Amino acid sequence: MDATLFLNQLFNGFSVASLYLLASLGLALSFGLMRVINMAHGEMLMLGGYLAWMTLLVVPGAAGIILAIPVAFVGAAAMGGLIQSTLIRRLSARPLDTLLATWGVSLILQQGARDLFGAVGVEVRAPDWLSGSIALAGVTIPSARIFIIAVAVLVLGSLALLLLRSRIGLLVRAVNQDRMMAAATGIDVKRVDFTIFCLGAGIAGLAGVMLALLGPVTPNVGQSYIIPAFLVVVMGGLGSIVGTTAAAAILGLFSALAQIFVDVSVAQMLLLVFVVLFIQVRPQGVIAVRTRALDV
Template sequence: MNDIMGEWAFFANQTFNGLSVASILALVAVGLAMSFGLQRVINMAHGEWLMLGGYMAYLAHQVLPLPLYLLAALPLGFVVGALAALLLEVAVIRHLYGRPLETLLATWGVSLILQQAARNAFGPVGVEVAAPTWLAGTIHLGEISLPWVRLFVIGLAAAALMGLAAFLRHTTLGLQLRAVSQNREMAASLGIHTRGVDAVAFALGGGLAGLAGAALALIAPVTPTVGQSYIVDAFLVVILGGVGSLGGAALAALLLGLTSATLQGLTSVSLAKVILLFLVVLFLQLRPRGLLPSRTRALEEV
């Protein structure tokens, strides 16, 4: 009986940890889903916005008092991620629309440059950020442990995604973004500045990734290559959720995170990755357009 309870508690803890990782992954993947659904751009540098957000949290931790740094770290991560993405869109991607291979190679090069810049600035070893004292505790439910910091990360991701949904539904710019995503030519004929909407969408996706990086710094070290460990899973989430579908990306991130945590509890990390990839491929054979496919003319023409 004790063995059964112990195994149940272990899997419950694994599931909770998987949920917190899925929350970070959802913020990263939603930005990718926006850029591909709207512009059909594969941005290999998207993971570096997460890295920048993590390092912004580290700098805020070094400069500001411990209880207050988090109030600056989260918005700073969002703003820096958004500005970096906007700069990339204006300087590089805007000149490569309609050329997916060149865009992929260019953003991959930017990714390598940013990783090396981070190594030069912060060193190759990961830096850590201490959580504020009000997030240092743990809720114990029997043998299940729920750290406050991971609960905070889950709540932050949920609030950010709900805020994004409200932005897309109830603001003029959000409605314009949806219109351009569904039918770019018609939106342009109605007077919507489509290139400006592209830039806003790209910046918003970068900001969400930067916010995810600042939140990730609370639960894991920040390294120059931390974005690489998330970008592959983020692309997987976008495909599984349905290319261009923001709701599908969030749902797929949740399923992927929970499944990965369960498999890692049953097997090893490497074997869990292999099994997870096999399950995704099998699922896509049954539903090739993903969980919640986005109905847009842009994607229908691909």
């Protein structure tokens, strides 16, 4: 095998893994707390992408892309908050129904974007310092991909800090461990749910900015990343950020390295087979805070 190709794909794998991670962190956090999956999470990516595009219309150039990150974060977090408080909260005891209802939201958001911005998609022009590439050991690495990895590491670091060192982090960990007991000690679990949901949606919005750097933002841009992100949640293990990160890294690398040998569509099928085989070995996920077996 060609060593350059291998290194290239290895690096690609890390940047794909970073996107999977940013897309799945919010899903995994909320799933750990509330046992629900928001099928409209992919549309938070889309929203982030469009917000980045609009920010760059107002503030063109290098400052724009930096400004786009908080804008996309806040915009997607607000949309997430709206979905959580109007819909998901009502369905909290019915995880499968939540899947269906939020899928409805996803359809509406996609069609809304199609009507507002057109089906073709909009192009975000990356600033010069992001559109170049760096040659390293014979491998050409696009700067945008390095930027994405850096952002993912930064987000993960901040999230870890928040969860381990702040008061809200303490509350989140408490609810994650035992919801009933946490509520009994006087923690407002609904507020913890809401905060974490907004945070997760915001991170997805931020991921949307990264997607906008890689290609055009279309109404269904979120769909191509969200299904791998769901697989990350399946593989990661309940309520563990470390597990989610490991799963994102494994699946990102797997799909990039598989593409050395087979085309994208076969790689996708192999990814699914890999996840199904993985749960034969570790049905509880990469890292399990709690077991799934008695989780009814």
